[in-house]
Amino acid sequence: xxxxxxxxxxxxxxxxxxxxxxxxxxxxxxxxxxxxxxxxxxxxxxxxxxxxxxxxxxxxxxxxxxxxxxxxxxxxxxxxxxxxxxxxxxxxxxxxxxxxxxxxxxxxxxxxxxxxxxxxxxxxxxxxxxxxxxxxxxxxxxxxxxxxxxxxxxxxxxxxxxxxxxxxxxxxxxxxxxxxxxxxxxxxxxxxxxxxxxxxxxxxxxxxxxxxxxxxxxxxxxxxxxxxxxxx
Amino acid sequence: xxxxxxxxxxxxxxxxxxxxxxxxxxxxxxxxxxxxxxxxxxxxxxxxxxxxxxxxxxxxxxxxxxxxxxxxxxxxxxxxxxxxxxxxxxxxxxxxxxxxxxxxxxxxxxxxxxxxxxxxxxxxxxxxxxxxxxxxxxxxxxxxxxxxxxxxxxxxxxxxxxxxxxxxxxxxxxxxxxxxxxxxxxxxxxxxxxxxxxxxxxxxxxxxxxxxxxxxxxxxxxxxxxxxxxxx
DNA sequence: CGAATACTTGATAGTCCTCAACTCAAGTGG
DNA sequence: CCACTTGAGTTGAGGACTATCAAGTATTCG
Numbered sequence: 001x002x003x004x005x006x007x008x009x010x011x012x013x014x015x016x017x018x019x020x021x022x023x024x025x026x027x028x029x030x031x032x033x034x035x036x037x038x039x040x041x042x043x044x045x046x047x048x049x050x051x052x053x054x055x056x057x058x059x060x061x062x063x064x065x066x067x068x069x070x071x072x073x074x075x076x077x078x079x080x081x082x083x084x085x086x087x088x089x090x091x092x093x094x095x096x097x098x099x100x101x102x103x104x105x106x107x108x109x110x111x112x113x114x115x116x117x118x119x120x121x122x123x124x125x126x127x128x129x130x131x132x133x134x135x136x137x138x139x140x141x142x143x144x145x146x147x148x149x150x151x152x153x154x155x156x157x158x159x160x161x162x163x164x165x166x167x168x169x170x171x172x173x174x175x176x177x178x179x180x181x182x183x184x185x186x187x188x189x190x191x192x193x194x195x196x197x198x199x200x201x202x203x204x205x206x207x208x209x210x211x212x213x214x215x216x217x218x219x220x221x222x223x224x225x226x227x228x229x230x231x232x
Numbered sequence: 233x234x235x236x237x238x239x240x241x242x243x244x245x246x247x248x249x250x251x252x253x254x255x256x257x258x259x260x261x262x263x264x265x266x267x268x269x270x271x272x273x274x275x276x277x278x279x280x281x282x283x284x285x286x287x288x289x290x291x292x293x294x295x296x297x298x299x300x301x302x303x304x305x306x307x308x309x310x311x312x313x314x315x316x317x318x319x320x321x322x323x324x325x326x327x328x329x330x331x332x333x334x335x336x337x338x339x340x341x342x343x344x345x346x347x348x349x350x351x352x353x354x355x356x357x358x359x360x361x362x363x364x365x366x367x368x369x370x371x372x373x374x375x376x377x378x379x380x381x382x383x384x385x386x387x388x389x390x391x392x393x394x395x396x397x398x399x400x401x402x403x404x405x406x407x408x409x410x411x412x413x414x415x416x417x418x419x420x421x422x423x424x425x426x427x428x429x430x431x432x433x434x435x436x437x438x439x440x441x442x443x444x445x446x447x448x449x450x451x452x453x454x455x456x457x458x459x460x461x462x463x464x
Numbered sequence: 465c466g467a468a469t470a471c472t473t474g475a476t477a478g479t480c481c482t483c484a485a486c487t488c489a490a491g492t493g494g
Numbered sequence: 495c496c497a498c499t500t501g502a503g504t505t506g507a508g509g510a511c512t513a514t515c516a517a518g519t520a521t522t523c524g
């Protein structure tokens with residue numbers, strides 16, 4: 001197994017430039033940039049939902065827990081994504097940084113009262129985010145309910161690759177996953193062992209190549225991967 | 233096994249009264265009431281999303297299919313619920329009537345352009361529906377990804393009972409399910425055999441009672457059922 | 465360089481699916 | 495009104511897939 005060529009690798013996710021307008025908002029008062037360490041919480045399930053957030057760099061995972069500790073990861077949020085948007089009084093998910101991350105916090109009143117929102121565009125983004133999240137959740141339900149471990153894993157790789165391509169503009173040779181096998185497992189409704197075995201299986205089939213750096217995965221045959229993903 | 237007392241049974245779902253204002257909307261032109269027969273489509277995945285709908289009576293299921301026919305039911309919509317709301321050009325789900333149903337159709341422009349919407353309240357309902365659907369989808373993901381067949385089934389019964397109670401105001405003795413075992417299975421990510429076995433198991437445990445009319449289920453011990461549902 | 469962590473691999477078990485037969489309820493036609 | 499048909503639901507046996515438990519290996523970080 002050869003080490004993936006570093007120069008052709010796409011970093012996942014890209015750093016979002018902090019624009020002048022974003023900075024202006026930050027300084028205006030209602031918003032603030034926050035640094036979040038690896039595995040650190042942005043907010044926890046059940047807490048009062050006072051703010052919502054935008055990812056500036058890094059990746060945020062939102063998840064729910066059952067009382068006995070079983071976890072389901074709802075989504076991974078990459079730079080540009082909003083998260084922590086709630087209809088009710090409290091957060092219904094926990095949000096944590098997958099690695100080091102920067103997020104920008106927005107006071108919630110901006111959502112409740114669009115007329116007084118500092119930025120009308122932001123209010124629109126909030127509604128748009130809800131719709132996009134709903135679409136993703138619906139797509140994820142069929143994965144969780146009806147796909148096999150192989151199909152889940154293939155779908156995951158395709159999905160992550162697509163997000164990387166979208167951020168950079170062109171297909172990349174190597175996928176640099178920001179999250180651990182445990183995160184992947186809890187996202188796909190599997191165990192870490194099954195994720196590991198399935199990736200090995202995909203490597204043996206020549207579809208992917210696992211590098212020495214375990215979170216780097218080279219996609220050797222995207223169309224084969226897409227076939228395995230069990231499309232709608 | 234005794235037959236459930238009919239007089240104490242709650243019909244699921246209740247008929248929503250057609251209010252004067254609703255009728256006025258209908259006659260105004262942009263909307264129209266439509267009768268949908270059992271298992272008949274309201275719209276299909278991939279069709280242009282020209283309208284969205286409100287359930288007046290009966291139950292509508294929205295679902296997605298994989299290419300090989302595996303199905304995942306996203307949600308059951310009861311009277312008062314909106315469905316068929318899309319961000320993009322096409323429906324991403326198929327909507328069918330579980331039994332006989334009546335739905336009211338709204339032209340989509342009302343959503344795209346809230347300023348020209350006949351009813352501003354409706355535009356707000358549309359956004360609210362998206363948020364509620366997102367919350368339900370997130371709750372459903374942990375069920376699909378992390379719960380056992382027993383926990384899934386118990387959760388389903390509790391959920392359906394809660395919706396019935398909400399519609400009538402008080403807890404009912406008997407749950408009259410409008411959907412088949414196949415629908416339940418495709419909603420929970422199980423097979424019909426597993427659903428059937430699990431219900432039998434719950435009956436043997438004295439938690440529920442299955443009547444001769446198979447879709448009527450009497451809840452004998454709601455707290456036991458809630459315990460089995462594996463709460464957050 | 466060593467310890468801790470992340471990941472992989474193996475053996476085994478359990479849950480749920482598949483295939484098949486059977487029961488039951490409801491609807492049909494004589 | 496009843497036998498027949500049909501579809502829905504139940505039950506059983508066996509098997510496949512994934513989880514669990516347990517090492518073992520590799521990588522990362524101090």
